[in-house]
Amino acid sequence: xHHTSTSPGPDxxxxxxxxxxxxxxxxxxxxxxxxxxxxxxxxxxxxxxRLRVFHRLGALSxxxxxxLANPDPAWAAAWVAIDSDEEIRGDARxxxxxxxxxxxxxxxxxxxxxxxxxxxxxxxxxxxxxxxRGLEELWGAVLTENATMLELAQQLGAVRGxxxxxxxxxxxxxxxxxxxTT
Numbered sequence: 001x002h003h004t005s006t007s008p009g010p011d012x013x014x015x016x017x018x019x020x021x022x023x024x025x026x027x028x029x030x031x032x033x034x035x036x037x038x039x040x041x042x043x044x045x046x047x048x049x050r051l052r053v054f055h056r057l058g059a060l061s062x063x064x065x066x067x068l069a070n071p072d073p074a075w076a077a078a079w080v081a082i083d084s085d086e087e088i089r090g091d092a093r094x095x096x097x098x099x100x101x102x103x104x105x106x107x108x109x110x111x112x113x114x115x116x117x118x119x120x121x122x123x124x125x126x127x128x129x130x131x132x133r134g135l136e137e138l139w140g141a142v143l144t145e146n147a148t149m150l151e152l153a154q155q156l157g158a159v160r161g162x163x164x165x166x167x168x169x170x171x172x173x174x175x176x177x178x179x180x181t182t
Contacts, residue, residue: 018116026125029078034069040088045111079125081118089113092122102137103130120152131176139173
């Protein structure tokens with residue numbers, strides 16, 4: 001995995017070279033990404049959507065895409081992976097609790113680029129962002145059948161636990177304070 005900084009300004013960005021040599025720009029989402037989000041969602045398989053949101057979901061409406069492309073910086077962050085055609089190939093985001101101590105995250109990657117390390121790179125962007133924000137924990141609810149995400153979280157240092165009252169769901173948590181792991 002190779003990251004290089006491409007922008008010293010207020011909108012940080014990194015280039016990521018995937019295991020197959022393709023390059024992607026990793027950057028915070030922008031309001032102008034709404035249409036690309038609609039297209040990216042349309043490329044996802046029904047199974048990918050179910051593993052991410054735990055139920056089937058149809059097309060992403062322009063209204064929802066606009067909301068997703070404009071996360072409230074007071075409590076949310078979203079990073080995208082952009083390919084050479086300016087298409088979104090991955091999306092990672094978190095939403096902090098109102099106390100500003102913990103945030104729930106989610107990651108999804110275009111089916112044409114799964115298995116190349118893009119999900120790991122996006123999750124690392126979230127971890128770095130959450131740590132810089134001063135959050136204590138980044139956590140996610142993962143279906144037990146989502147072996148790929150469970151393995152990735154473990155590789156990056158997450159601790160697994162049960163989700164109270166939610167059979168079939170694993171809680172993965174990254175401690176971000178001093179002494180935490182990633």
